[in-house]
Amino acid sequence: MANKSILKKKKWKEEAGWFVFILPLVIGLLVFSLYPMVMSLFYSFFEEYDGRAMIPAFSRESWVFPDDAAPYKVTIGNFTFKNYLSMFDFSNPDVGLFNGYDMLESLGMTFLYAFTSVPGCLILSFGVALLVNTKIKGVGIFRTLYYLPVIIPSVIWGLLWASAFSNLDGGLFNTMLRDMGLPKCQFFLGEDTAFPTFLSLNLWTLGASMILWLSALKNVPESLIEAAKLDGAGYFRRVVTVIIPMCSSILFYNMITGVIGALQMMGNVKALVSGAKGAEQNLPFYALQIYNNGFGGGQTRGLACAMAWVLFVIIGLLTGLIFKSSGWVYYGDGGKK
Amino acid sequence: MDFIIQCYILFANNWWLPLLLTVAFVGAFIALLKVVKNKKIVKLAFFYALMVILFIVTLFLFLLHNSYWLMFIPVYSVVLITAYGSAKFFVNNPKARKIIDTAALYTLLVHLAAFFLFPFLYMVFKSFMSQSEAMGQINPDGTGGAVFMPSIWHAENYAVLFGGKIDILTGLWNTLCVIVIGTVGTVVSSCMCAYGFARGEFRGKGFWFTFMMATVMLPAMVTQVPLYILFDQVLHITNTWIPLVIGAFFGGGALNIFLANQFVRGISRELDEAAKIDGAGKMRIFFQIILPLLKPIMIYMAVNCIMGYWRDFDTALIYIGNTYEEWHTLALSVYYQTTISGGQYSYPQYQMAAGVIMTIPMAIVFLVFQRQLVDGVSMTGGKE
Numbered sequence: 001m002a003n004k005s006i007l008k009k010k011k012w013k014e015e016a017g018w019f020v021f022i023l024p025l026v027i028g029l030l031v032f033s034l035y036p037m038v039m040s041l042f043y044s045f046f047e048e049y050d051g052r053a054m055i056p057a058f059s060r061e062s063w064v065f066p067d068d069a070a071p072y073k074v075t076i077g078n079f080t081f082k083n084y085l086s087m088f089d090f091s092n093p094d095v096g097l098f099n100g101y102d103m104l105e106s107l108g109m110t111f112l113y114a115f116t117s118v119p120g121c122l123i124l125s126f127g128v129a130l131l132v133n134t135k136i137k138g139v140g141i142f143r144t145l146y147y148l149p150v151i152i153p154s155v156i157w158g159l160l161w162a163s164a165f166s167n168l169d170g171g172l173f174n175t176m177l178r179d180m181g182l183p184k185c186q187f188f189l190g191e192d193t194a195f196p197t198f199l200s201l202n203l204w205t206l207g208a209s210m211i212l213w214l215s216a217l218k219n220v221p222e223s224l225i226e227a228a229k230l231d232g233a234g235y236f237r238r239v240v241t242v243i244i245p246m247c248s249s250i251l252f253y254n255m256i257t258g259v260i261g262a263l264q265m266m267g268n269v270k271a272l273v274s275g276a277k278g279a280e281q282n283l284p285f286y287a288l289q290i291y292n293n294g295f296g297g298g299q300t301r302g303l304a305c306a307m308a309w310v311l312f313v314i315i316g317l318l319t320g321l322i323f324k325s326s327g328w329v330y331y332g333d334g335g336k337k
Numbered sequence: 338m339d340f341i342i343q344c345y346i347l348f349a350n351n352w353w354l355p356l357l358l359t360v361a362f363v364g365a366f367i368a369l370l371k372v373v374k375n376k377k378i379v380k381l382a383f384f385y386a387l388m389v390i391l392f393i394v395t396l397f398l399f400l401l402h403n404s405y406w407l408m409f410i411p412v413y414s415v416v417l418i419t420a421y422g423s424a425k426f427f428v429n430n431p432k433a434r435k436i437i438d439t440a441a442l443y444t445l446l447v448h449l450a451a452f453f454l455f456p457f458l459y460m461v462f463k464s465f466m467s468q469s470e471a472m473g474q475i476n477p478d479g480t481g482g483a484v485f486m487p488s489i490w491h492a493e494n495y496a497v498l499f500g501g502k503i504d505i506l507t508g509l510w511n512t513l514c515v516i517v518i519g520t521v522g523t524v525v526s527s528c529m530c531a532y533g534f535a536r537g538e539f540r541g542k543g544f545w546f547t548f549m550m551a552t553v554m555l556p557a558m559v560t561q562v563p564l565y566i567l568f569d570q571v572l573h574i575t576n577t578w579i580p581l582v583i584g585a586f587f588g589g590g591a592l593n594i595f596l597a598n599q600f601v602r603g604i605s606r607e608l609d610e611a612a613k614i615d616g617a618g619k620m621r622i623f624f625q626i627i628l629p630l631l632k633p634i635m636i637y638m639a640v641n642c643i644m645g646y647w648r649d650f651d652t653a654l655i656y657i658g659n660t661y662e663e664w665h666t667l668a669l670s671v672y673y674q675t676t677i678s679g680g681q682y683s684y685p686q687y688q689m690a691a692g693v694i695m696t697i698p699m700a701i702v703f704l705v706f707q708r709q710l711v712d713g714v715s716m717t718g719g720k721e
Contacts (some may be wrong), residue, residue: 015540019533021534022537025526031567131442131446144557145450146429146453153648156669158669160692172483206453234407270650271650274676295565
């Protein structure tokens with residue numbers, strides 16, 4: 001009996017010893033993931049929450065820091081669905097606040113962007129990767145050159161294109177258009193031209209997906225390609241029937257993370273619209289709207305949380321849908337995941 | 338003349354039209370290749386069609402006034418494509434054909450390189466321009482406008498960044514601090530957690546691992562506001578760079594742990610056992626035996642981490658305000674000092690000079706660790 005309890009104690013000690021290793025992660029998950037997630041949902045039910053108190057419903061004046069002039073008075077009675085309702089309110093197009101029309105416009109543009117840029121980049125960069133996957137001399141230099149635009153930090157990236165695609169006469173592309181005798185283009189400031197101009201910037205960041213494809217191509221066994229060659233398959237046939245299916249798992253993973261990342265893209269746009277003033281209404285990306293509502297200084301932190309949750313739910317449904325329809329993905333010899 | 342401008346307006350207003358035409362052209366080519374028996378005829382026909390299109394483009398550009406330098410582009414491509422097409426058509430020697438293909442590949446690679454180099458060169462050239470040149474000033478007679486290359490190279494633009502109108506030294510120092518602290522934190526803590534998951538046996542292991550992997554799908558914007566409030570109201574660390582690095586010490590990212598976990602599993606258990614028999618504790622085994630073996634994966638994580646922190650703009654923008662200059666990271670100090678205070682397009686040459694300074698270290702890091710980065714990606718995506 002005593003022996004058993006000692007054994008048990010020893011086992012417990014052993015387990016605790018292992019738990020210490022993942023203790024930072026556990027704390028991190030609870031404090032930096034679970035807690036904010038729950039609180040985000042909670043905050044989203046308060047209309048004029050400004051973030052001065054941890055718990056809006058129970059904030060009292062004594063909780064507010066002395067240098068803050070007007071304490072935020074909310075009671076449990078202010079619990080409201082207004083943030084969500086305003087997002088789906090189509091009765092009044094111009095109320096000045098974030099409403100249903102803005103939401104549709106913003107979500108529509110963000111999704112259009114995610115679902116054109118990510119697959120488009122993956123397809124185009126596949127071509128680039130095939131070109132630099134050959135074993136000719138100096139191919140490493142070309143790879144580095146193609147990757148170079150990706151390294152430019154996002155803040156500079158935005159400012160750089162804002163000045164190249166400036167709507168003024170002195171912009172680089174407008175000068176080129178003028179030299180060709182063509183009328184000048186508004187680029188980011190034109191209602192119709194802003195989105196395609198922004199989309200075309202992705203052409204210069206193909207290097208990022210090129211790296212992904214290169215590492216995927218590395219995993220395609222040489223013997224399979226040789227076998228296809230012996231069977232008389234031409235170059236394009238080999239690409240379509242052997243190389244692409246073998247890369248499908250990496251393609252799938254990057255498609256999902258790419259779409260999720262594109263839906264949340266903010267830094268590029270933020271720098272861009274601060275370079276090209278006035279472009280913000282033509283490029284109302286959802287993440288930027290959340291940033292403006294959450295950190296713009298107004299009392300709309302609750303709305304920002306609600307917006308984030310709406311997107312979260314959409315992303316969740318979408319990911320589920322993509323996983324459901326992932327029969328075409330090849331996961332190596334182990335079969336399906 | 339009007340017709341050309343009408344065409345241009347049509348294409349400019351319907352951006353999908355040229356795209357559609359290109360897809361239709363390529364699609365028709367592939368379809369005809371499948372249907373028609375004599376493939377050489379189809380190839381030749383489309384080759385001539387391409388020529389005709391390029392000829393029309395050349396004609397258009399010729400008809401437009403004062404655009405002689407731009408005519409160079411279609412004429413140049415006509416020459417190149419004709420050379421390649423006729424060489425492939427007339428040469429039958431397989432060895433010679435192979436040489437032609439290699440030459441064509443190099444030509445293509447060089448032209449792509451010119452395309453991809455454009456933003457970088459634009460940035461570098463602009464950083465050496467004078468204020469009026471960088472702004473693309475239009476002369477009263479309508480000439481002038483943007484130039485690609487500076488007429489006089491102003492190297493003093495770089496001197497301005499270090500203590501002139503703009504000061505990026507504080508930002509540089511802060512970014513270096515963030516990189517060192519954040520990278521060390523990320524690497525050590527994620528390796529530690531990975532070791533715990535790979536070797537340890539304890540209750541709730543599966544649960545925590547699944548929980549961790551689930552957070553990969555959690556959009557950062559969901560947690561943004563409550564995290565900010567937590568850092569602001571409880572910990573009082575906003576407007577410093579501490580929020581940027583604090584997460585590194587608590588796991589350092591699910592994907593990093595996942596990667597390191599895969600790596601630890603590949604290490605033979607006998608090493609641990611031997612050390613255990615010699616009387617080493619778990620921590621000692623980890624730090625003295627396992628951690629040195631994790632070097633390849635640690636390099637991959639560190640490089641990714643350094644690049645991430647160096648270019649990070651979103652997070653810094655949220656946590657650090659405009660007026661807290663002493664805590665600004667590099668990206669933030671460039672952003673605030675060259676855009677907010679000055680107004681529209683205020684100092685493009687200084688912005689770009691700062692961009693050059695921010696890009697070059699990363700280019701060097703990429704050059705040195707290119708192989709590790711490519712290998713690391715296949716570890717992330719391939720075996721999930």
